[in-house]
Amino acid sequence: MPSPRSRVGDHRVPTVRPDQIPLAVSTYLSTSTGLVDLFDNSRLLGDLVLWANLTQKPDDATSIVNFLVLAIGCQMDDEELAQDYFEYARDKAFSNLSGNLSVTAVQAFTLVTIYMLCSCQINGAFLFFGIAVRAAYSIGIHRTEVNARFGPDVHRQRDRLWKSLRVVDLFLSTSMGRPPATSDVDCTVPYHAAEDNTNDVPDLLHASVQIFLILEGVVTEIYSRRKISLQLTEGISLQLRDWSLRWLKPLKDVLADPTIHDQAQVSGACQILSTYYYAVMLVSRPFLMYELCQRLSDTSEPSPGRTAAPGKLRLADACVDAASLMVDPILDLIQRGALVGRVPILVSLVLGIGLLGGFGRILEKYTRMSIQALDHCSKHDTHARQYSLIAQSLLTTALESLEKRELQERMRRTESSSQLFGLIPCDADMVSMSPASQTNTHAPSPAPNPRSRESLDRSFLQHNGLQGMASPRFGDLDAAFLGISDSLLQTPDASYWGGNIGWEADSGSALNLFALLDAGGGIDLAHHL
Structure with missing residues (x-):
């Protein structure tokens, strides 16, 4: 050769x-x-x-x-x-x-x-x-x-x-x-001078330089000075809105039908759109991180409207939304074979952080899509491979945190429902007394069995199909940590029902829901309330 x-x-x-x-x-x-x-x-x-x-x-x-x-x-x-x-x-x-x-x-x-x-x-x-x-x-x-x-x-x-x-x-x-x-x-x-175009294709270089100039302002005004405020963010958001009004629709039109545009135009439009979404993420990321720290530091279940002011929360949501919108066109073009593997697209790991912070389980889907896109680029790009491994680790951590949070909530709800029907079985020595203790009401209560909580946890996990999960963290959780107490073994009193319907209430005070179900929801409840 x-x-x-x-x-x-x-x-x-x-x-x-x-x-x-x-x-x-x-x-x-x-x-x-x-x-x-x-x-x-x-x-x-x-x-x-x-x-x-x-x-x-x-x-x-x-x-x-x-x-x-x-x-x-x-x-x-x-x-x-x-x-x-x-x-x-x-x-x-x-x-x-x-x-x-x-x-x-x-x-x-x-x-x-x-x-x-x-x-x-x-x-x-x-x-x-x-x-x-x-x-x-x-x-x-x-x-x-x-x-x-x-x-x-x-x-x-x-x-x-x-x-x-x-x-x-x-x-x-x-x-x-x-x-x-x-x-x-x-x-x-x-940078903003209009040039005569011979066709309907937008001037990609002008769109690119204008969004990068805004991005330069974000870096200079926010990250170099390490200061941010709602007023400063409002000024930058105005620039981004003006850019969006001028360029967003033409660029999306190029990506909407790659068959009528050459590969260079499609790839360039994708690059510029990614930069725009990246600029949105960069200016709003401090608010997302603030909201994430607030939520993770709170031991109770996250409440999106409780930990941040409306303006800050909207900016945090904008950061997550921009990341989601960034993934869609990239993965779509990859699946169509219209995006070459070595295009230097700016990427972000915002989706995994949003999932960890409780911004919606739908973000798991978008995070997996972003990992898929990074894996495609990693065939020729070692940086993409590195980002993919980080995103996978972040996804695993976020899912573990969500599963733990959901398990705690499920256990709290099971505690409540078990007081009604005794859904969770318990050890006999915890609920029964010896014959002597039944005749002597002053006899001391038996000492709790140290294995009772472990058995209770195991029965709950088996009941909910969690005992065989790969993650070992659920098998050894203490019941008190999950919110379950010995009140599961007690008989609920009348106040548990809210005081409206007692155990010995007459038939006239009860609400027959079966008639409501049979009637398809068309029954008048006025006389029952």
Whole structure:
């Protein structure tokens, strides 16, 4: 089998097969759309095919960029070849840094960053991206008046290159919790300027940069200062609502029918929607954690409306709802095969926390869906595998806590019903007396059998089908811990019934419910009440 490299001049240039170009370009666009917009995508495939058919590739910056595009596009199908392309292009990009900087140099190191992001080398991506940013500042890409000197087409390309840098920068800084490398202090490139579209597809780069700018404000105003208030949250929520009014429906329309849009548009729309939901979760997460701590610190059963003010509780609910809405489109696209495995989607573990805090058992379903999506991405992403293991552990802990809480409640209810009918059997030595004790009312009560509580617990577990559960925690629970006392063995007095109906009440005071059942609920109860 021939080596993927052939010696040309003093450099070993990787061999490029023209028949591999279409699939590689398609995968590259699916991976990068919504994150960067570096080229004229309508011409990218044709330009790469022409370049690949050259007998000897030119030793210039354009070849470096082309190799990096192919490296990103081949990661899914031929990782060894992709690494070969990447290492060659990265080394050439370094060697060209001593020359004049250009837009191509910024593109090259931005592509190096994306490749390393997709191969889970996030620290390396962070370092290489710093080179791309400094090169961009050096040639004035952050100033739209400088970009305008190169004509309309180059002006648009340079403006969009700066927006791409902002998106990648904020993606990296948010994911890693590090300060951004770019700033708008000296920037004049407009982020909200409308561009003429030739079709109904939304401008994904504009949608992406605008939501990431809001996300930057969340990180700066809340997490960097470690302070939050309802007033601050209200201002950020207004920005998110404005973004939602502008972009949410167009993006959802793209995801609603992936068959009429290309894979790159679908993947990019999913990436941007995930970022929007992540921004909602990030701004409301402190309120969710506050509510969770309140509920877990309370020994009684959680009461959603009792532990938090209405405004705080609504924000906690919004955090859980955003996480649920984030899972749906991702898993749907995975099941349709419309989402590539290496797309760097921001993820969260909010669902497991919501389940643990008692925000609804339906969250168990969404948590399992999120784990399924992470497992799909973990085929190519070690970070996704790590998140999946954390989510599984959190799900297990949440379910154990809910089962324990529900068992306690069930035992309390069983105590109440057992006073009526003696549902739970008990040891004979606990309820019977010797003949001497029956004749002598002043005889002391027998000492409690130390095994009585254990037998009572076991009978309850067997009655409810819990004795054979895999978790050993239920078998040795003390009855007092579960809320059961010796009152189970006592006969209830008349006050237990509420005082309205006594044991010797006449037939006229009783309420015949069988007539109500037979009549299908249509009986008049006025004269009974």
